[in-house]
Amino acid sequence: MGFREGEVMGVQDTNNRRRCRGCACDQLAELQTGTLVDVFLPGSTTPLDGLMFVNFDDDTCCAFFTQTTAAGPRTIVIDCEDIVALRFLP
Template identity: 35%
Template sequence: MGNFSDKKRCSCDKCEQKRKSEKDGDNCKGCICEQLKKLQMGTQLNLYLSSGQVFENVYFNTLNQKNCCALFSDPSEATAPTLIVDCESIQAISIVTA
C-alpha cells in the first residue's frame, strides 16, 4: 500500500490554474472580478449588483484579490463616500465615458 506522497498530482489546466490562484492569493472568480483586476484606478463606472441595486457614476479604487472586496468612491454620497462591494456580487458594470 503506497503512502500519500506516492500519488501523482493532477496536472490538467484546471487544476494547475487553481493551484496558481491559491498560491497567488487570488480567490475572486467571475467575469466582473476579472475585469476589475485589469481596470485602472479612478475609472468612472456604473455598478449593477445581483440584488438589482444600481450605483451610478462611482469611481473604482481597488480590488483586494484575497477577500474579493472592491472599493469605489461615490462623490455624490456625502455621509458614506466609500462603497465596498464583493466583486462576485456585481452582475454588470458599464464604464462611463465623457
Template identity: 35%
Template structure:
C-alpha cells in the first residue's frame, strides 16, 4: 500500500512521535520512572536473562525513560556477581512482552 510502511526493530531511521506503535511501546510511553519489568524480546521464548550461568534468572529492568522520536526505551539493571548498575537501551518495537514486577 502506498503511504503505509511496516516498522520493526530493524529500522535504523528515527521515527516521528506517534510512530512507535504496538503494545510494548504504548505501555512504555505511559510508564513511570522506576517501574520494574521483565522483558521478552521478539524471536525469543523466555524473558531476557543477562546473568551468568547456564540457566540464569530473568533480569529485572528498571524503567528510566522513553524517547518518542527514536522509539528507544532506556532501562537499568543490576549485574550479578559484584553488583553494578548497567544501562540497557532497546527499541520498544523489539519487545514482544512486558511483565510488571512488584516491589
C-alpha cells in the first residue's frame, strides 16, 4: 500500500505544500510587495511591462499587480500557472 503525493502516512499534508505549481508561482510566493516586473504570457512575444507586484494568493493561484496607465492605476489579476516568465526590473 503506497501513499499518494502530498500524504504523510496516509494523511493529507497541507502544512508544507503549496497548491499552485510552477516556477512563476514559486517566485511570486516569495516576492516582495512593490517589486516591478514584466510578465510574459503564453502566445505573446510582448510582455505586460512595468507591473508592480501587489499580492499572491496561493489558495487561488491569483497574482495581483498594478499597472500605471494614462487613465490611472489599474489592477491586473493573473493565474500564476499561466505565466511563462517573469523579468525583474531594477
